[in-house]
Amino acid sequence: LFGCSAAFGGVTPMPCMKGHDGHFHLEIDGRPFFVLAAQMHNSSAWPEYLPVFWKAADALSVNTVQAPVYWEIMEPAEGHYDFSMVDTLITQTRTHRKRLALLWFGTWKNGAGHYVPLWMKRDTKRFPRLRDADGRQLDGMSPFGSQTLEKDKQAFSALMKHLRERDSVEHTVIMVQVENEPGLLGTVRDHSPEAEAAFHASVPANLANGARGTDWMGRFGNDAAEYFAAWSVSRYVNAVAAAGKAEYPLPLYVNVWLRYRGLTQPGIEYPSGGATVNVLDLWKRESPAIDVIGTDTYTGNFAEYQAGVLPYQRIDNAPFLSESGITEENARWAWDMLSRGALGASVFGVDDPGLHDAAIRLHGADNRLLAQAAPVLVPLATRGDVVSLIEEPGAPSPTRRLGNWIIKASYGTQWGQPDPSSAPIRDKPVGRAVVARLDEIHFLVIGAASRIGLTTALHDTSLHEVRRVEQGEIDARGVWHGTRIWNGDETDSGLNLPPEGVMLRVELSP
Template sequence: MRSRLATFLAALSLAGAAGAAAQDAPHFRKQGAATQLIVDGKPLLILGGELGNSTSSDLNYLNGYWPTLKTIGLNTVIATLEWDMIEPKEGVYDFASVEGLIKQAEANDVKLVLLWLAAWKNSTSSYAPPYIKHGWQKYAKAQDDKGTPVDILSAFDPDTLKADQRAFAALMAHIKAVDKNHTVVMMQVENEIGMLPVVRDYSPQAQAAYKGKVPKALTDYLQKNKAGLHPFVRDAWTANGSKTAGTWTEVFGAGPVGEEIFQGWGYAVFTDALTKAGKAAYDLPMYINGALNAPDQKPGEYPSGGPIPHMFDIWKAGAPAVDLIGMDIYYPNYVHWADQFRRADNPVFVPEANRAGQIDAGGNAFYTLGELDGIGFSPFHIETLPNPETHPLTGAYRVLGQIGPLVLANQGKGTMRGFKAPLSYEGVVDETPRIFELGGYKISASMVDSRTPKDTQTIPAHGGLIIQTGKDEFLVAGRGVILRFADADPKSGYRVGLEQVVDGEFVNGQWVPGRWLNGDESGQGRYLRMPPEKFGIQKLKVYRYK
């Protein structure tokens, strides 16, 4: 009896430990309207940088860049894992690359987001292992509209899916076994999926699927979410009678719009099945990303069917296991695109915020984290950032690192706003002040510094955020911003003044005040000014009077 009791208690203890370990794994948690990434019980605000595609494939090469990455102030590095390195031969796995990445990250006290470059990377299948590349008779290639194969694995081939699932699950199981400190906090599944150079796959398996019925899961989603569908999907569906059953051409019409919807669904259900396989081995947060389309591009000129805003509904319906869709952006109109990624069902994460070195990166980071309640921000090829000691991104991360706990505490609660000047696709700056209400006040945020000659300013680099820290009290952080305050009720008759403005910094989490700026620096109490030279922090108190 005693032996059986001891065995039972031991089993119970092991089960409890396993449950605790699973509970402690990084995961997402809602806070008000925001979603946050929780690591070891605390929210993590990713101040990140993504390495170049090949940097992490040579651990000795990567090791030389850690001083640069630490100088920039990263708390998270995004790095690639290649299918052909993980599974060099069918069923034979080599995890040295992921183990080395985890070891180096731990030694430098940073977290990792890992990219699974497998069936697709920037549409093509260049990271598939040799047995996949040479086994084209089993692992089908996609075909163009003339029946010519392209070097892209078909999303409609079950053999490819099974091979990708098997390798990804093995990888996730290994990460779970070796990553005892939760250094790996999130996984990206594939990279910038989409069909090129035509709108959809014309391989035999794809053709058979295209002639078949639209899955009920998709038509059910369309009916349930009809009021909020993206116009691209909504218009294609309603123009053909809002059917709840039928072939792809019957439900969405013949032509490139319906064909892109079909191709997106194929990619989505493949990715969903792959994500489920990975999560079954180790349930980490998992996301996907997409390559945005330029104006007037046609599907196939950009990666058709990929997870970008006009296709979100298809991906949300087809890949519910995916936790979020991340934004890769290499265009100037950051605000235009970033706003579209913020949805009730999609927290904002920017794994590729243009190439490292872009002057607007710091302002974009403040906008992402402050206005959009973002999980994180990360320029691409971060190890090549020029002059990392003095680059504005380093200054932005220095300030965001100091105020990160406040940002996290206020996400999703309506007590924080972010701002920057939007740019058009052509790079033209919209200098119109951003107007919003916060804490009972109407606030005007101008990214043009009225006290500095305009032709010496780099307005796209300006931006910031404001947090209400108490009644009539705020914290402002940013660069090149002037804030003016008025009563939110224009009929109240009250005017608003600045009681006190103080700059300073947080040292080890404690506020260390600096200069009092009630004089010339604030126009004798008429506005708060964040100088354009560098990112900084100011606290202020306001008051009403008649």
Template sequence: MNLKITLASVAFAIWIASAFAQNPAIPHLETKGTTKQLIVNGKPFLVLGGELHNSSTSGVSYMATLWDKMKKKNLNTVIAPVYWELLEPEQEKFDFTLVDSMIHGARSKGLHLVVLWFGSWKNGYSMYTPAWIKGNTEKYPRAKDKDGNSYEMLSALYPASQNADARAFKTLMHHIKEVDGKYQTVIAMQIENEMGLFGSPRDYCKVANEEYERGVPTDLMTYMSGNKEKLQPELDSAWRANGYKTNGTWEAVFGKSKFEKKDLSVLSYLPEELFSVYHYAKYTGAVAAAGKSEYPIPMYVNCWIKQAMTSYPGKYPSGGPTPHTLDLWRAVAPAIDFISPDIYVPLKSARLTMEQYKRPGNPLFIPEYRPGAQSATEAFWAYGQLDAICFSPFGIDDLEPEEDEITKTYEVLNLAKDKILENRGKGNMLGIYLDSTDREQQFDLNGYHIKVSFGGASNAEMANIAVGVKIKKEQVAGGLIIANGPDEFIVIGKNMSFKLQPITPDIKKSLLDVEFMDEGYFKEGKWITTRRLNGDEGTGGGDYGFGFMNNKNAYIKFQRQKGDKYSLLRFKISKYN
């Protein structure tokens, strides 16, 4: 890419800014504190999402049964695909039947949509391209291995494929603006899906070989030189180790290619992978820019992450937005608003992944998370701990609402979302996740050292007077806590207990009690109390702990709710002598 193309990217960014200034009402991102906020219909919006299976919106009658089910699961947003092969079955002849059915179906239940563009790549493969693309490999070439054999995947280095994809996506965005612009059912777009190359760290087609030998493009070197020692550590350290060269081959700039299968910290095939990143990002960014020229709502790309089973590029899709390549994606694809991880790994790795994608300028948006009780509980941690914009289990259409733990999670988050949105980016909100292995979580908040413990029955349960409540042994527990003013907190939870101790005790008022504990919800940002909890149901001096509690601390337990639902509480601590 040359300077002319770089200037074109700048011009595009200016054009988008101008277009947005003329129409600020469309879905967009705004900076708030240390993070970004999604704005829908002029108000901050928290995506309580679920992603459908790949083929669920490929038939009108099949998808018609989904929307009521999604509403009953307490989602406010469904993440669902549009398929290039069905949108443009014949070149430049478009069929919007499925798109319209999806938009109208979601809108009829008061749901929003994030649309997945299954264009040139889905999970790295080109399975959703139209037949007229698949059958014309001369015009739309496939990627090649070292021996010249074709992969199933399109090559990212040929303008004809990029232009065809961009034209189709531009047409889709024009249609979405026409049928949905005033309703804002569609609030964001995903460009491609887990794009990248399987089987090899880079494409070995003729054009790719020529580009690789030509060396690192000028526009990328200009970006890197302008951000020297400010780049993410993985890139800066590789560049620094090779003398901060300002031109040369990919190996001269980023180091000699190496391979390590077992050690995930080693960046195997780094120069080849970064070459692939440059061209996939260039291609995908062009598709996004074409769509934004019609309707510039937020657009993102998602990633098949590096993990133990797929530990090197080519084993995972090489060229995708893995954490150590995010700066290159930003440099090459300015039309992409943020980059998102798809998470199907154990809890510890999932936490690390979420932290890697919550970076300055890149809000945490999780379009796919492995479904189950863990994910339904981990949602609290993502929203509370990392200010996530979106959390979305995959295969949301599998289970019935009453069988899916996410139904209860989203029920209580809907009651608290106004307060969560108000506190995003302020540093006074924390997520909680506990299980039988990690039974405690400790932190400081609002002047208190807080210890949260797994389990713990309320007094009503211990006295066997919790009528209509079925007691069961929990495997996980989750929630979140928000500082709501001096000595006051908002908390979501179940199957856990809180112990609060002043960080700096008041010598004149060294004893603590819970002044009040109310059950309720938020409506338009205001707290509405449904009932005051006291005595057996929650708090109240000696009765609360049957005389066994240390009154230099404050204690909160959750009464188990009917249907094993979560509690949303507001409580305040009083100090006395």
């Protein structure tokens, strides 16, 4: 499923996904890669509007940008494709020395059908609309429109074929998102005539769970409509993905408008039939052509973020923060993602004119640290040797364990700090760090706005001490370069990671 083909149509290895048991990463040019992405606003992929985006993406020091491909623009007339906007994105991404994740705004965009070409919108006979329980046509496409699916498959394959022809040597494009937050809004399931027939027919054998000949109500009871929606959307998206993959096998992903923060109403509060947590098993089973299901989380709260994201770390899926709001406190999420063997993390809407410089500066500093450390940390995370320590107001200071060591973070004014007024001013929770075990006695500590203590496990009477702390950097070959030794006030009561962030290599007693 996640095999890396050595080469495809080109001489360099294909971007591919590697890993196991819920820890997966992309491998780009044969090296582990952690996606640190910035996404533009929905209507920004036009040449006139790209400079503003690039200014932010460069300041953010991301290694990847996410940019939409609009179906309505790419196929202005049936069967006529125009890839000029895609080419512009590829060329400019190369100039800015980044990678590109293309977002296929096809049949679904946020649970609606607003990006299907005009000639399709005008022909509701060939391309039927989604219908609600009263038979009303909604402003989304029916997942049972076989002509609609055929057109989407053709267009998506044409896009992937174009990428193969255009990009199979450089591999600027490293992954593609199939549709955007697919699902149905305005109804729990489709009620078009084809949908009605399928809903009252027997459940497909692979979903029947032994019960032969039952219809959807008989098999799923009160949840039947939502499961039916998930089945109809997932197999549609999978068919589009499979068609594209046959042309050019890039890693493909789906992003989810999450069912969390107390949302319970499918089709109203979140698109029904998207890969939400309650139907995730069904989605994974029905979408083998999708490599990873990502989560769009718009929360600044650690518990909400975890509740949204953690169910997506499973034996067959890695967590992937496919979108998040770009705020200072949300900078914490990428650190947590990296520690748990995730694919990467993204911030959305970075070309927003109202965006504060402080958020850009903070995310930029983080990305520079994380991009340096990622090639070293990614394999360690797969092994379970990386932990994150994330500040959250009102929650106990995080404590983690690596081998015999207990790692504690604390924030704000500390015991032992001679002058409390010298404590950093904390109007936002931004404490974030990762600690990685390189071997028995060497740890990496990377982070910002935190104090990190390394102590012995309870009841362990052997000598545990921090012997040497060196600040430094990791070069492009993964080699450590020390710049100074930390001691005294910088280490006596814990490692004082400054607001701007730092990377430390620590030697501990064996």
